[in-house]
Amino acid sequence: MPPNTAAKEVSLKVIKTACSNCNLRELCLPMGLSEEEMHRLDDLVSTRKRIKRGDFLYRAGQEFDSIYAIRSGFFKTDVLLEDGRDQVTGFQMAGELLGLDGISAEHHTCNAIALEDSEVCAIPFSRLESLSREIVTLQHHFHKVMSREIVRDHGVMMLLGTMRAEERLAAFLLNLSQRFTARGFSPAEFYLRMTREEIGSYLGLKLETVSRAFSRFQEEGLIAVQQKHIRILNTPGLKRLMTHHAP
Amino acid sequence: MPPNTAAKEVSLKVIKTACSNCNLRELCLPMGLSEEEMHRLDDLVSTRKRIKRGDFLYRAGQEFDSIYAIRSGFFKTDVLLEDGRDQVTGFQMAGELLGLDGISAEHHTCNAIALEDSEVCAIPFSRLESLSREIVTLQHHFHKVMSREIVRDHGVMMLLGTMRAEERLAAFLLNLSQRFTARGFSPAEFYLRMTREEIGSYLGLKLETVSRAFSRFQEEGLIAVQQKHIRILNTPGLKRLMTHHAP
DNA sequence: TTTTGCGGTTGACATGGATCAAGCTAATAC
DNA sequence: GTATTAGCTTGATCCATGTCAACCGCAAAA
Numbered sequence: 355m356p357p358n359t360a361a362k363e364v365s366l367k368v369i370k371t372a373c374s375n376c377n378l379r380e381l382c383l384p385m386g387l388s389e390e391e392m393h394r395l396d397d398l399v400s401t402r403k404r405i406k407r408g409d410f411l412y413r414a415g416q417e418f419d420s421i422y423a424i425r426s427g428f429f430k431t432d433v434l435l436e437d438g439r440d441q442v443t444g445f446q447m448a449g450e451l452l453g454l455d456g457i458s459a460e461h462h463t464c465n466a467i468a469l470e471d472s473e474v475c476a477i478p479f480s481r482l483e484s485l486s487r488e489i490v491t492l493q494h495h496f497h498k499v500m501s502r503e504i505v506r507d508h509g510v511m512m513l514l515g516t517m518r519a520e521e522r523l524a525a526f527l528l529n530l531s532q533r534f535t536a537r538g539f540s541p542a543e544f545y546l547r548m549t550r551e552e553i554g555s556y557l558g559l560k561l562e563t564v565s566r567a568f569s570r571f572q573e574e575g576l577i578a579v580q581q582k583h584i585r586i587l588n589t590p591g592l593k594r595l596m597t598h599h600a601p
Numbered sequence: 602m603p604p605n606t607a608a609k610e611v612s613l614k615v616i617k618t619a620c621s622n623c624n625l626r627e628l629c630l631p632m633g634l635s636e637e638e639m640h641r642l643d644d645l646v647s648t649r650k651r652i653k654r655g656d657f658l659y660r661a662g663q664e665f666d667s668i669y670a671i672r673s674g675f676f677k678t679d680v681l682l683e684d685g686r687d688q689v690t691g692f693q694m695a696g697e698l699l700g701l702d703g704i705s706a707e708h709h710t711c712n713a714i715a716l717e718d719s720e721v722c723a724i725p726f727s728r729l730e731s732l733s734r735e736i737v738t739l740q741h742h743f744h745k746v747m748s749r750e751i752v753r754d755h756g757v758m759m760l761l762g763t764m765r766a767e768e769r770l771a772a773f774l775l776n777l778s779q780r781f782t783a784r785g786f787s788p789a790e791f792y793l794r795m796t797r798e799e800i801g802s803y804l805g806l807k808l809e810t811v812s813r814a815f816s817r818f819q820e821e822g823l824i825a826v827q828q829k830h831i832r833i834l835n836t837p838g839l840k841r842l843m844t845h846h847a848p
Numbered sequence: 849t850t851t852t853g854c855g856g857t858t859g860a861c862a863t864g865g866a867t868c869a870a871g872c873t874a875a876t877a878c
Numbered sequence: 879g880t881a882t883t884a885g886c887t888t889g890a891t892c893c894a895t896g897t898c899a900a901c902c903g904c905a906a907a908a
Contacts, residue, residue, distance in 0.1 A: 457748035
């Protein structure tokens with residue numbers, strides 16, 4: 355399928371593919387662009403890709419040429435050490451970008467794996483750089499997105515370096531809740547797309563510890579858990595847990 | 602002191618200030634630029650700042666307008682949580698950039714503190730964006746620098762999430778050694794600019810644990826420690842320690 | 849020179865989370 | 879519909895690191 359159709363009559367499919375018609379445009383890369391600017395971005399992101407649950411969007415070591423905007427679905431990224439250890443470095447949802455780590459060395463440094471059937475927009479990076487030389491707001495927004503990733507990583511470092519198990523899990527749940535909210539979903543009720551082991555890997559804990567912390571939260575009436583279904587019953591309680599650490 | 606002297610006769614001071622005459626230019630922002638391009642960058646970085654040991658280059662919350670290239674000296678960055686906990690998020694040395702985290706929210710999100718008397722070049726960010734719209738190599742290199750920061754942070758997450766105390770310290774020492782080497786210093790012998798407590802904060806450990814790990818390395822003949830003076834005696838040994846974790 | 853104090857080392861003990869193990873639940877395959 | 883299995887929960891025990899405490903040594907201040 356050719357990515358650019360020169361036809362005047364634009365098919366429904368193509369319309370739906372464009373940033374200008376995407377309901378995530380205010381969360382994603384086109385944030386803050388004018389109508390006209392967004393149409394110029396549309397040309398870049400015309401290639402869409404479906405990724406089945408469990409499949410790789412890209413693998414560590416693979417050549418880097420595009421970043422990806424998640425249109426729907428849910429991903430995790432993980433890094434592998436030579437000795438077999440690995441760690442989940444993030445969970446990404448609709449409107450978020452994947453692949454920014456690949457810019458530095460021109461190859462990907464982590465694996466990106468779909469946790470449910472997903473769709474992404476591939477954005478050829480060199481074309482994004484060209485366009486952002488022309489559109490100031492795009493350039494600036496892209497820099498903000500990269501910077502936000504750095505800030506997010508500092509948050510995770512904080513979490514891993516200073517928080518205890520239950521604080522980590524509370525922070526994790528509140529973060530998910532906040533991101534779901536930003537996407538128009540319930541802040542209090544959601545399905546986890548990842549296993550306890552993946553949560554543990556992300557939080558620097560073993561799956562048993564994650565499970566126990568969930569049970570503890572449930573006993574204390576903070577949340578209701580049933581496998582992957584989570585209901586947050588007491589948000590302030592979780593927040594308190596996050597900040598009032600034992601001396 | 603006016604940052605731009607229009608005089609034809611350029612003073613020695615100004616010459617020394619320019620990127621084109623900086624011996625760090627191949628590590629720092631101007632990496633890969635042509636002579637002519639580098640001169641255009643010179644105009645941006647004309648403002649230099651001395652920071653005394655213990656002083657802040659910037660504080661969390663402060664308005665963001667510039668990033669900083671370290672010309673000489675040594676810094677740490679740390680984040681503070683509301684409840685008083687804090688964590689060192691990085692140690693930066695000559696040729697490295699500070700302040701990238703501030704782009705996302707237009708204010709700094711961490712403190713940058715000099716660990717020894719230092720000098721930085723302030724780079725007004727909006728002017729850097731303008732210039733990088735004109736100089737492709739500058740734009741691309743800047744993106745790489747930001748991406749590298751993300752990759753580095755993933756490394757720290759890995760370290761905090763999966764490594765034990767001695768592995769963390771070994772990784773830390775090898776990383777320092779490698780960065781000193783890149784700057785033309787000895788790979789095997791250096792002074793630490795930070796306290797055990799700061800190392801511990803960075804590595805998610807208590808200072809006593811750091812101290813014990815140093816002693817242990819010394820007993821095993823891997824390094825010689827005397828306070829802040831470190832000599833690495835067995836680099837492969839340290840590397841092995843980093844990868845052969847207990848099951 | 850002496851004093852002061854911060855940073856570092858070391859020891860004894862406490863504990864949070866890891867590990868090992870068993871059983872349970874719910875999705876997926878047959 | 880039943881069988882299979884991956885994922886989850888819970889209990890018992892262990893150990894790495896945290897905590898508390900004492901002391902050392904060097905460098906800055908007096």
